[in-house]
Amino acid sequence: MNGPVLHVVGTRPNFVKAAPVVAALRTSGCEQVLVHTGQHYDERMSAVFFRELGLPEPDVDLGVGSGSHARQTADLVVALEPELTARAPAVVVVYGDVNSTLAAALVAAKLSIPVAHVEAGLRSFDMTMPEEVNRRLVDQVAEIHFATSPEAVGHLSREGVDPARVHFVGNPMIDTLLGHLDRFDPAAARTAHGLPGRYGVATLHRPANVDDPQAAGTAVRALRQAAAQIDLAVPLHPRSASALRAAGLEDTPGIHLLEPLGYVEFMGLVRGAAVVITDSGGVQEETTVLGVPCLTLRSTTERPVTVTHGTNRLVRHDELAPTLHKVLVGEVTPPVEGPPLWDGRSGARIAGVITRWLECHG
Numbered sequence: 001m002n003g004p005v006l007h008v009v010g011t012r013p014n015f016v017k018a019a020p021v022v023a024a025l026r027t028s029g030c031e032q033v034l035v036h037t038g039q040h041y042d043e044r045m046s047a048v049f050f051r052e053l054g055l056p057e058p059d060v061d062l063g064v065g066s067g068s069h070a071r072q073t074a075d076l077v078v079a080l081e082p083e084l085t086a087r088a089p090a091v092v093v094v095y096g097d098v099n100s101t102l103a104a105a106l107v108a109a110k111l112s113i114p115v116a117h118v119e120a121g122l123r124s125f126d127m128t129m130p131e132e133v134n135r136r137l138v139d140q141v142a143e144i145h146f147a148t149s150p151e152a153v154g155h156l157s158r159e160g161v162d163p164a165r166v167h168f169v170g171n172p173m174i175d176t177l178l179g180h181l182d183r184f185d186p187a188a189a190r191t192a193h194g195l196p197g198r199y200g201v202a203t204l205h206r207p208a209n210v211d212d213p214q215a216a217g218t219a220v221r222a223l224r225q226a227a228a229q230i231d232l233a234v235p236l237h238p239r240s241a242s243a244l245r246a247a248g249l250e251d252t253p254g255i256h257l258l259e260p261l262g263y264v265e266f267m268g269l270v271r272g273a274a275v276v277i278t279d280s281g282g283v284q285e286e287t288t289v290l291g292v293p294c295l296t297l298r299s300t301t302e303r304p305v306t307v308t309h310g311t312n313r314l315v316r317h318d319e320l321a322p323t324l325h326k327v328l329v330g331e332v333t334p335p336v337e338g339p340p341l342w343d344g345r346s347g348a349r350i351a352g353v354i355t356r357w358l359e360c361h362g
């Protein structure tokens, strides 16, 4: 099959996952096109990742931007269709579970262009999460599934996906982490933000935690109790900034509110942290590999391997303070063995599968 490999990215977790795949395909001499949908567009949510991760300039930025789910997904679909039609790729590679991922998979499938899904098969079994809707639908139309964990392989198998189409390749987000590890400087990041020697990091942006004022109030109460035990650096996702501020987060002693951070600085802070409190998908994985205790303020995770083979624990808001205490006094120890194949070579595995697939379909 002729035509380039076309990657669609739109949000900051997409950029972190795509970087090692794009780099590995470049090494194998593959023709590539990088389409940025513009779902994330602030310099701190987008451009900084391209600079720091060595991603090439996108071939096109569709500038779709923000909106309600329906509006944003519809705008993405409309903007992507002419782009995919004109570029006639051999395969479209999509990442994770955001609206850009769903829109790209849908457009490609309707144009009969094969879709490769990186991070296929994750399931939280919570259909109130927009990401769960997106990832299930994408997996329905994908031709090639790249799984980051054995659980994901199992979910795809139970949903009837042909095992020949599923490739357990490890985690490209961890390729990025390991590839840039030497640049993560906890002391510099801590000093830049006036943090004491022992500190934690907190990130919250899931709609269930921040979208309605009551949920934001509950989250802020939990973070206040945590900040009474340890200073917390809180880089605010733009989605959550106003809700968490309105719920009183900025007036809390021990809370250091920050703008969204660039990847290298953020990972520097995380690497040096005594604990991370989060509802992020990627951060559960990154803390697992860095060996930093992670308390996830959610009732489910689509990444259970970070609990069984990592540092992650799911906590209710009322459990945060007592669990944090146990972490800080060293009562919580992580498993000895990390997740399988999270070894920094996922991008090369994905590139290998794609290039073989292109040869077979050429």
Ligand code: UD1
Pocket: 011, 012, 013, 039, 040, 041, 042, 045, 066, 067, 072, 097, 098, 099, 100, 130, 131, 205, 237, 238, 239, 281
């Ligand atoms: C999206 C993904 C989520 C992912 C997160 C990663 C969906 C449905 N959600 O959530 O799965 O975990 O990205 O960060 O795709 N905004 C800005 N500047 C930006 C981008 C967004 O100010 O550069 C603000 C806008 O007010 C926007 C809001 O953030 O309405 C939400 O952005 P959106 O892309 O819709 O979803 P996220 O919450 O970022």
Ligand code: UDP
Pocket: 012, 013, 016, 203, 205, 235, 236, 237, 259, 260, 261, 262, 263, 264, 266, 267, 279, 280, 281, 282, 283, 286
């Ligand atoms: N991240 C960053 N700066 C921040 C917060 C996050 O560089 O201030 C990085 C980090 O690598 C994280 C990734 O962006 O794993 C995705 O973050 P986010 O929590 O927004 O998305 P999710 O993984 O929940 O979809």
